[in-house]
Amino acid sequence: MWSFFHKLGSPPWLYRISGSILRWLLPLTLLGLALGMTWGLFFTAPDFRQGNSYRIIYIHVPAAVVALAGYYVMATAGAVSLIWKMKMADVALRAAAPVGAALTFVALLTGAIWGKPTWGTWWVWDARITSMLILLFLYLGVIALYEAYDNKEAAGKACAVLSLVGTVNIPIIYKSVDWWYSLHQPASIKFTGPSSIDPSMLYPLLLLIISFYALFTCCLLMNMRVGILQREARTKWVRKLVGL
Amino acid sequence: MTAPGMLAFSGRLLRRQVVLSLRRPVEIANPLLFFAMVVALFPLGLGPAPATLASFAPGLLWIVALLANLLSADTLFRSDFEDGSLEQLLLAPQPLYTSVLSCVLAQWLVSGLLLALLSPLFAVMLNLQPEAIPVLLLSLLLGTAVLSLVGGIGAALTVGLKRGGMLIALLILPFYMPVLIFGSAAVQAVITGVPATPHLAILAAMLCFALALAPLAMAAGLRISIDA
Numbered sequence: 226m227w228s229f230f231h232k233l234g235s236p237p238w239l240y241r242i243s244g245s246i247l248r249w250l251l252p253l254t255l256l257g258l259a260l261g262m263t264w265g266l267f268f269t270a271p272d273f274r275q276g277n278s279y280r281i282i283y284i285h286v287p288a289a290v291v292a293l294a295g296y297y298v299m300a301t302a303g304a305v306s307l308i309w310k311m312k313m314a315d316v317a318l319r320a321a322a323p324v325g326a327a328l329t330f331v332a333l334l335t336g337a338i339w340g341k342p343t344w345g346t347w348w349v350w351d352a353r354i355t356s357m358l359i360l361l362f363l364y365l366g367v368i369a370l371y372e373a374y375d376n377k378e379a380a381g382k383a384c385a386v387l388s389l390v391g392t393v394n395i396p397i398i399y400k401s402v403d404w405w406y407s408l409h410q411p412a413s414i415k416f417t418g419p420s421s422i423d424p425s426m427l428y429p430l431l432l433l434i435i436s437f438y439a440l441f442t443c444c445l446l447m448n449m450r451v452g453i454l455q456r457e458a459r460t461k462w463v464r465k466l467v468g469l
Numbered sequence: 470m471t472a473p474g475m476l477a478f479s480g481r482l483l484r485r486q487v488v489l490s491l492r493r494p495v496e497i498a499n500p501l502l503f504f505a506m507v508v509a510l511f512p513l514g515l516g517p518a519p520a521t522l523a524s525f526a527p528g529l530l531w532i533v534a535l536l537a538n539l540l541s542a543d544t545l546f547r548s549d550f551e552d553g554s555l556e557q558l559l560l561a562p563q564p565l566y567t568s569v570l571s572c573v574l575a576q577w578l579v580s581g582l583l584l585a586l587l588s589p590l591f592a593v594m595l596n597l598q599p600e601a602i603p604v605l606l607l608s609l610l611l612g613t614a615v616l617s618l619v620g621g622i623g624a625a626l627t628v629g630l631k632r633g634g635m636l637i638a639l640l641i642l643p644f645y646m647p648v649l650i651f652g653s654a655a656v657q658a659v660i661t662g663v664p665a666t667p668h669l670a671i672l673a674a675m676l677c678f679a680l681a682l683a684p685l686a687m688a689a690g691l692r693i694s695i696d697a
């Protein structure tokens with residue numbers, strides 16, 4: 226267990242292992258996304274009230290779920306970086322921020338597109354929507370802070386502190402729909418008790434949520450590989466890898 | 470000579486920071502002047518109708534107070550960083566936790582506290598209901614303390630950067646938003662005739678939370694900034 230943990234700190238090992246993970250995870254993710262999208266968009270019954278417009282949940286919900294989970298990944302990487310002074314955790318933190326920001330943006334965008342025909346407006350200042358916007362700002366703040374530092378080692382640590390401070394907002398976003406019930410509906414999928422969504426619509430959604438998690442992992446690993454190469458550009462193993 | 474204890478040290482540090490601020494009265498006045506000027510912008514932009522201004526007043530006063538606080542956030546550690554006394558503070562045997570707390574308290578005394586005390590004047594100018602003024606004052610007293618603590622985290626993380634001014638706003642504004650929500654909601658509550666106590670209680674809870682955790686983040690941020 227601990228030897229595995231120590232190996233995580235080694236850039237060449239991490240670069241190699243992430244390459245071999247991506248080799249099977251990336252095709253699997255794309256397959257899952259294609260299957261889930263086809264299933265959800267073409268082979269489920271239309272909603273009796275919303276018709277076909279509800280199908281956007283097959284993008285909106287997975288993106289929103291993984292956008293929130295991505296923040297935890299980033300904050301955990303930050304904690305690891307601060308506690309064990311692991312440089313690769315900084316790379317992971319920097320790699321997670323743009324992916325999380327993109328997913329948050331997708332969740333906000335698809336929500337707006339769905340909101341126009343259903344709620345009659347592109348945007349409302351509802352608790353869930355506002356807090357997702359704050360999440361986007363948190364992600365962008367981490368990127369801005371990282372880029373402001375010339376010393377990338379300090380940049381990683383400063384972003385680690387910032388992302389840990391930001392975790393106070395995440396439970397608020399999760400619970401916002403229950404605490405301030407306004408326009409955005411509360412969660413339909415529950416781990417405890419029956420879900421308020423029909424199984425025929427739920428299964429493709431679950432497949433897509435899993436696929437989005439996998440997609441996040443793939444993007445994270447790919448970003449990390451670029452980050453590792455940039456960071457280690459002067460070392461022997463990278464120069465050998467690129468054939469210098 | 471023995472080193473002063475934790476409390477004595479914090480007390481002396483607090484005194485030093487306040488004296489340093491009082492020696493530059495113009496810098497204390499600047500955020501307050503900003504507060505006054507931005508308040509004067511609203512009747513020009515929204516029209517001087519008393520009813521309109523009164524309905525926007527709780528939110529306006531809170532937003533302006535927040536922006537004034539943002540302006541002074543950057544200066545918290547800046548001069549101590551430039552003359553090297555921040556480094557001495559980090560090397561001192563006393564815990565950094567209490568030291569940064571004194572720095573923030575000193576800054577709040579000359580910014581947030583004065584801002585809150587001045588706010589009734591502007592509230593009257595914006596035609597806010599007289600009954601709402603005590604709640605405005607109380608919500609600003611609690612809220613600006615939270616803002617100063619959160620702003621301190623941003624200041625600690627950006628103090629080593631040459632172009633930190635804009636960045637600090639981007640970093641800490643997301644954390645200012647919850648304070649703004651409950652601060653202006655408290656004042657709004659009085660106007661609509663519901664009790665303001667729940668909102669004030671949440672602000673007080675935020676203050677307790679920030680008091681406990683923000684100094685930790687500030688201390689970590691300062692160590693990173695000094696190392697960089």
